[in-house]
Amino acid sequence: MRLFRDLPEEQQRALLAFARFLASESEAPVREIPEPEPIPRPEGESVVKAMKRLSATYHMLDKSKLLNETSTLMAQHVMQGRAAHEVIDELEVVFEMHYRRLAGKDEAE
Structure with a gap:
């Protein structure tokens, strides 16, 4: 962040644009999270x-x-x-x- 703040405004904008580009190109594939498989809680469970x-x-x-x-x-x-x-x-x-x-x-x- 210090390096970014030390840049001139024009270079800050260029760096942000490049960061946005990288983020859009490298979006991780969405992975499927399985639903929990509920198991009833028995009476007196330890x-x-x-x-x-x-x-x-x-x-x-x-x-x-x-x-x-x-x-x-x-x-x-x-x-x-x-x-x-x-x-x-x-x-x-x-x-x-x-x-x-x-x-x-x-x-x-």
């Missing part, structure tokens, strides 16, 4: 089983991108005694949020 269920439901997500949030919630359950149903509720939100972001559905609708 946090571990919920993780497996949500991983199967949202099979298209990169689990490594969920690791920080899911491991924090798991630790709250195991180490701090947080109720399983509360943790599972939050896990469902985390998975849904990551899916919506991947599918481009996280904008204001």
Whole structure:
């Protein structure tokens, strides 16, 4: 940005025009994001089983991108005694949020 600001106005316009050209030429192909495959939440589900269920439901997500949030919630359950149903509720939100972001559905609708 500093380099851009240091350019004369005419060269800034030329650079922006070239950037727009490159962006239009290199638009990535739209990839199809599969819909989640909902699995009903069983009564009395454990946090571990919920993780497996949500991983199967949202099979298209990169689990490594969920690791920080899911491991924090798991630790709250195991180490701090947080109720399983509360943790599972939050896990469902985390998975849904990551899916919506991947599918481009996280904008204001």
